[in-house]
Amino acid sequence: MKQIHGLDVDPATDIAICCGQTEAFSAAMFAILNPGDEVILFDPSFETYETCILIAGGVPVYVALDPPYWTLDEVKLSNAFTAKTKALVLNSPHNPTGKVFNMDELGLIAEYCRTKDCIAITDEVYEYIIYDNEPHISLASLPGMQKRTIVTSSLSKTYSVTGWRVGWAIAPSCVAFAIRNIHTKVTDSAPAPFQEAAVTALKSPPEYYNSLREDYESKRDFVYKSLWKMGIHVDFKPSGSFFIFAALPETCKLTDVEFVEELIKQAGVVAVPGCGFFHTSNDSSENVTTYYNQYIRFAFCKSDATLTSAVQKMQQLVDASGHLKFL
Ligand SMILES: Cc1ncc(COP(=O)(O)O)c(C=O)c1O
Numbered sequence: 001m002k003q004i005h006g007l008d009v010d011p012a013t014d015i016a017i018c019c020g021q022t023e024a025f026s027a028a029m030f031a032i033l034n035p036g037d038e039v040i041l042f043d044p045s046f047e048t049y050e051t052c053i054l055i056a057g058g059v060p061v062y063v064a065l066d067p068p069y070w071t072l073d074e075v076k077l078s079n080a081f082t083a084k085t086k087a088l089v090l091n092s093p094h095n096p097t098g099k100v101f102n103m104d105e106l107g108l109i110a111e112y113c114r115t116k117d118c119i120a121i122t123d124e125v126y127e128y129i130i131y132d133n134e135p136h137i138s139l140a141s142l143p144g145m146q147k148r149t150i151v152t153s154s155l156s157k158t159y160s161v162t163g164w165r166v167g168w169a170i171a172p173s174c175v176a177f178a179i180r181n182i183h184t185k186v187t188d189s190a191p192a193p194f195q196e197a198a199v200t201a202l203k204s205p206p207e208y209y210n211s212l213r214e215d216y217e218s219k220r221d222f223v224y225k226s227l228w229k230m231g232i233h234v235d236f237k238p239s240g241s242f243f244i245f246a247a248l249p250e251t252c253k254l255t256d257v258e259f260v261e262e263l264i265k266q267a268g269v270v271a272v273p274g275c276g277f278f279h280t281s282n283d284s285s286e287n288v289t290t291y292y293n294q295y296i297r298f299a300f301c302k303s304d305a306t307l308t309s310a311v312q313k314m315q316q317l318v319d320a321s322g323h324l325k326f327l
Contacts, residue, residue, distance in 0.1 A: 018190055
């Protein structure tokens with residue numbers, strides 16, 4: 001945190017080691033929420049946040065990001081804040097879209113958190129999987145934000161060890177204390193042998209992170225180009241994470257779920273329907289319902305051989321018009 005974000009963190013008091021980001025996030029919700037507290041989430045978003053907020057007695061409030069580039073609209077953000085707002089969740093790089101929130105957006109979010117006295121919980125699990133030479137900026141590093149931010153992340157994506165279940169929350173000492181308190185009651189401890197291994201992983205040289213990035217960037221480019229060649233025109237090229245969130249063409253008669261079913265049956269290739277990441281908007285003027293079943297999330301965190309084989313299987317279904325035959 002010091003080296004990359006310039007933040008002083010006391011390892012004895014400001015960190016809670018948990019079973020992955022998933023537990024760190026859930027323990028953070030139990031640590032900060034009182035029943036009825038509202039938590040702002042962006043839509044689409046990673047699916048575990050909503051459930052954790054609800055289990056902890058909180059109320060999720062959604063701010064729709066605007067397709068095709070998933071831009072953040074200040075009016076929508078502003079409208080989401082009420083007297084009950086306790087916290088806001090920021091996941092950047094973002095699952096499912098691959099969006100990396102830019103400095104203007106981070107500045108806006110930070111300004112609202114400061115002026116509305118709101119806690120930010122960041123999910124930075126894709127912090128090292130970021131493309132086109134962009135830096136990863138932690139919201140906690142913006143002026144006045146460290147004292148109101150809970151940073152969560154884990155070993156899972158950076159070291160490709162999702163099964164090890166080692167993650168963390170970094171927060172002001174009183175919040176980190178409360179998170180550790182919940183954590184010890186719920187899971188007692190993250191796996192000790194993997195915490196030992198984490199020490200080695202976290203000392204990896206810069207070349208490790210560069211090669212991780214380059215490797216994923218070439219996979220991203222390969223899958224992105226391949227999808228275009230099959231008639232799946234991806235408007236938004238991801239700047240981070242290992243996902244491509246592709247819109248089905250307007251002419252496609254299938255929903256996202258039907259498309260994925262056909263892809264599995266006909267090509268033996270699996271993708272995730274986008275509807276799992278969208279939520280009914282609290283605001284009836286929102287138009288999320290018009291596009292929530294038109295997106296497919298493709299993951300490229302696989303070997304080059306597996307990706308090439310998946311693309312070949314899909315290409316066999318391309319018809320004379322150059323499109324996947326069931327598009
Ligand atoms: C945005 C995001 N956060 C958290 C996780 C889970 O992380 P962990 O394995 O550390 O619990 C994932 C995994 O898919 C993810 O995409």
